Amino acid sequence: MIDIPREKLTGSLRRGAVKKHVAAVHVSGKLTLLQRKLSNVLLLNAYDTLISQPVHRIDARTLCLMIGYNSNDQETLKASLRGLAETTAEWDMLDEEGQQEWGVSSLLSYAKLKGGICEYAYSPALAEKMHDPKVFALINLNIQRRFTSGHALALYENCYRFVRTGSTGWWDLDLFRRLMGVADSAYYDTYKHLNAKIIKPAVAEVNRTSNIVVTPETRKMGRSVTDIRFRIAENPQLAILDLDDGAGLRNSEVYARIRALGVSDRLARQWIVEHGDGYVREKLDYIAGQGGVKNAVGYLTAALKQDYRQDEQSGKAADVRGTEVSRRNPATSPRAQRLGRIQDLARARTPTQRDADKRLFLSQLEGAARDDFERYGWMSALNARAILAFWEELSPGAFDGVAPE
Template sequence: MENKNHLTVVKSNKVIEASYLLSLSEQRVLLACIAQIDSMSELTEQYQFEVSASEIVDLVGLDNFSNAYRDLKKAAEKLYDRSVTIDDPDPENPKIAQRKTRWISSIDYIPGEGKLVLSFASGIIPYISKLSKEFTKYKLKHVARFESIYSIRLYELLVQWSSTGEREIEVEWLKNQFQVSNKYSRLGDLKRRVIEPAIAEINEHSNLWVKYGQRKSGRTVTHFQFQFGVKDQPKQRKKLTDEEINSLAKPGETKAAVVARLTGTLMSDFAKPGESWGDAKERKKSLKGGFNSEVQFLGSVARTYYDGKDWS
């Protein structure tokens, strides 16, 4: 399997919105295989994919290899029987309301190597390969650390609408697609066991930030309303040389102050979440310790960017 940072999952939107239930280990196996597919090329049922326990460990960042082997074996035992129900599956034949298909047509477990070898079922192949429109793609690394089986599903439903940054989802529709209608009949339980843990994991481990509200029809909550966006990308830290610092320093300006000014991080690193640039500046001025606190702060910022030499 290629570098985990480069693996990309591409699915038809029909599958993103399909009804199915998979365990966490089963989802990881399928996503690891789908990420190996060239979504623009044609896939056949004869093509075999390999996923090993060591690759799952590397992808997820697990510490316990024995758990990875155990989960892989469980996935091998149940994945063949898992199915997915796709609504309005064929745009060219609108008479078909639903299609139910297996995910895979065959699966082999090789215990000595801790490896699965599987082939996708013919019914699912059109929704994971040769895709030219109406598909969703994302980096596998953004969902690899999720522990809730619903986090991946919710993440995909949001990424599908990434161009808008918001999505309203009917409560009953979501329960049906996640197959939890008989499990969480009370809205409070659904929020506590499905929605809120998924949002917490997305916010912690993925490239998205998410918050949600709800809409009522009368006294009944009928829709969840999600707002989301891509988190700020980490800034590229530039190392500055003595020559650059000396040539750009203002009269009387310390090396620390030069570095902080040139990198543009003095106030942004100091500001609290939601605090404006001006408010951060005023709060900084009011800190106890006066000049010494200023020097210490500048020094701590500059040492992040400076090339590591002793400049005391």
């Protein structure tokens, strides 16, 4: 999460906000949805040692898995890292003593891939700004993964910082276009087009997908819209616990086991908060029972997302036997109804889309789960829950009317 600005204040408003450490931090150029997600994961991975260590590392396959694309597609990863290195962040800050500071830096000072490891660094000045919770707010990766639009994720990032104050404050439209990555398009100079193609769809996805609800408000000069702000409230249906206070989590056995695998402090706490202590312990036990796992962090990431588990007696995934029953008795099984709808959804896609769907889903799998999907495709029993979640996210409402398990 990189481009989360504070209010753009001038004159007496700026002087009145001196003690609030008001800052404007924004990014030049355009970031794709993939680059935004990549930027957030890299920041989360580095956050605990952002100031104390100049260089940060993460397993490349784990990085790809957390973002949600093919872990073997190194060219896409290289292109995304290159884009972050070529994009600049600019800040304009007023500190508590009233001293103004302007600065500019590339988002990444460098990045390299070697031996399956992604190594990267931030400039010292930008690292200092990113580590300041008054300026930046880390984005919950579980929420980030839901976004399908880069504009929606950009809006979420730029609003999330202000959830406790309830409003972003007024942004002039030139700044807003820049934050959305459309400043270079003359088409969006017209507010009608900006509202129809960027604001309304982005607001709808943020409100449907994230843990906040945003409401746009505009200010005019004559008949022309000149400024925009967003009212922000927590989404009670998707509220995520605050991760800032991790004292209790750090004392748990599960936290210690996750950290022993090499997972960062913040990511370990986030997994426990999102999934629950018992669920994470179950997945840690599952992985420990596999033996010889080369990439334990990547495997745990997949196990948490895909709900890897074993039947106590057979050692096979617990979904297997139920799915086999549904295949033998398709007329009465809700699971068979879901399988039928999944087949219909897949058939409705173009050949190119079908191939992309399979590659995207495969990128999230490892080990036995990956082998089972490669053999059975969307009928894979071992991945039944993950497949259902995948298609529900791709086609909301597709399983309405089907009885739950």
